[in-house]
Amino acid sequence: NTNILEWLVVSCVVRGFATSLVSEDKAAQSLLNKLIRNNLVNTTNQVEVLQKDPNSPLYSVKSFEELRLKPQLLQGVYGMGFNRPSKIQETALPMMLAEPPQNLIAQSQSGTGKTAAFVLAMLSHVDPNNKYPQCLCVSPTYELALQTGKVIEQMGKHYPEVQLVYAIRGNKLQRGMKLQEQIVIGTPGTMLDWCGKFKFIDPKKVKVFVLDEADVMIATQGHQDQSIRIQRMLPKNCQMLLFSATFEESVWNFAQRIVPDPNIIKLKREEETLDTIKQYYVLCNCKEEKFQALCNIYGAITIAQAMIFCHTRKTAGWLAGELSREGHQVALLSGEMQVEQRAAVIERFRDGKEKVLVTTNVCARGIDVEQVSVVINFDLPVDKDGNPDNETYLHRIGRTGRFGKRGLAINMVDSKMSMNILNRIQEHFNKKIEKLDTDDLDEIE
Numbered sequence: 001n002t003n004i005l006e007w008l009v010v011s012c013v014v015r016g017f018a019t020s021l022v023s024e025d026k027a028a029q030s031l032l033n034k035l036i037r038n039n040l041v042n043t044t045n046q047v048e049v050l051q052k053d054p055n056s057p058l059y060s061v062k063s064f065e066e067l068r069l070k071p072q073l074l075q076g077v078y079g080m081g082f083n084r085p086s087k088i089q090e091t092a093l094p095m096m097l098a099e100p101p102q103n104l105i106a107q108s109q110s111g112t113g114k115t116a117a118f119v120l121a122m123l124s125h126v127d128p129n130n131k132y133p134q135c136l137c138v139s140p141t142y143e144l145a146l147q148t149g150k151v152i153e154q155m156g157k158h159y160p161e162v163q164l165v166y167a168i169r170g171n172k173l174q175r176g177m178k179l180q181e182q183i184v185i186g187t188p189g190t191m192l193d194w195c196g197k198f199k200f201i202d203p204k205k206v207k208v209f210v211l212d213e214a215d216v217m218i219a220t221q222g223h224q225d226q227s228i229r230i231q232r233m234l235p236k237n238c239q240m241l242l243f244s245a246t247f248e249e250s251v252w253n254f255a256q257r258i259v260p261d262p263n264i265i266k267l268k269r270e271e272e273t274l275d276t277i278k279q280y281y282v283l284c285n286c287k288e289e290k291f292q293a294l295c296n297i298y299g300a301i302t303i304a305q306a307m308i309f310c311h312t313r314k315t316a317g318w319l320a321g322e323l324s325r326e327g328h329q330v331a332l333l334s335g336e337m338q339v340e341q342r343a344a345v346i347e348r349f350r351d352g353k354e355k356v357l358v359t360t361n362v363c364a365r366g367i368d369v370e371q372v373s374v375v376i377n378f379d380l381p382v383d384k385d386g387n388p389d390n391e392t393y394l395h396r397i398g399r400t401g402r403f404g405k406r407g408l409a410i411n412m413v414d415s416k417m418s419m420n421i422l423n424r425i426q427e428h429f430n431k432k433i434e435k436l437d438t439d440d441l442d443e444i445e
């Protein structure tokens, strides 16, 4: 029995560790996305809308004027360079700004305008004459909360009467004080303490409750419960808004506990396809040979910008060194870098300051650099069990039909095992990956 108990303890600890890694990874990925994103993700997909009351008319707007915003806010919106509402904003904004306020659950990929939408809703609903918190917004991490705070500051630039405060660990307030700021943004634990234990906020006076990045939120232990406990303190007529980039079952269950009688808006991700990609593989015996093959490819064709994926940090570091020695301007993305450093590397690469980006799998998830025409899998993507990671493969080299640019993908194969993986990837997508002879490269251009 003690054995079983021990095993249970160990497995729980390990599992806890694994979850915290996953959640950190998710939060870091999300932050990275925000740091490198400077415009909207365009989409040709239509939003799917499920209304709480299917008989009420569905409004959607094509301009910010139609929303009858306060002039200071309209000025803020235009000041940020927004000309018209994004796809999700077209329907989400009228719902959020309606009287009486409506609850909303909205899902769309990162970069589609969710944050801007709920920030505008919060700023529209506060009464600056009332010196107490009226909007609460919870985010999964301190860094993500700061990013949202920045958007509030930008959009509210011409509305200085509205004040903002961060409910984050480390922001210590004097006992017994009452907050005067109208908007509070923070992490669930501190927000809960400020509403409950310390009573810095009177939850009964809150008009809007926003839960951002629900999918990242539930990956952290405790956040779900804390969020629900905050929600229970709020008045019945408080507007509840929840946003998420993805919508698994677990997110959906959580969303329904946070948001009663919701309207639901979903925006499908643009499909990625391999149709416009020429895929090749090169047979080698070791990493030195792979490097030589890479040099031959560089010698034979003009490559504007390439991304090269390696399995480990060590290989990535080694390869970046070898390439620099050959005279390439190389950028290296590596796991031990801080998110801000990674964002800076990606930005430089996007601006064309370096022509080659060498990276490990983990770092580059979710980055899209449209002008990259060549992707090289120096190592094929595999999951933790060593099986082909088809999803990552597609995401690395696939293009959304919309960009339609032709691309070139080259896979380096250096063992029976990796040949097997390549074959399985080929079967999965049912698209031929041609063999390339790097001593005779006439065929690829």
Ligand code: ADP
Pocket: 037, 038, 039, 040, 041, 080, 081, 082, 083, 084, 085, 086, 089, 108, 109, 110, 111, 112, 113, 114, 115, 116, 117
């Ligand atoms: P999400 O929260 O879905 O990740 P954001 O609200 O952060 O998306 O928006 C992504 C990027 O697009 C940001 O740089 C933001 O400033 C910009 N953006 C948002 N809404 C608009 C709009 N209507 N017009 C132009 N740019 C926008």
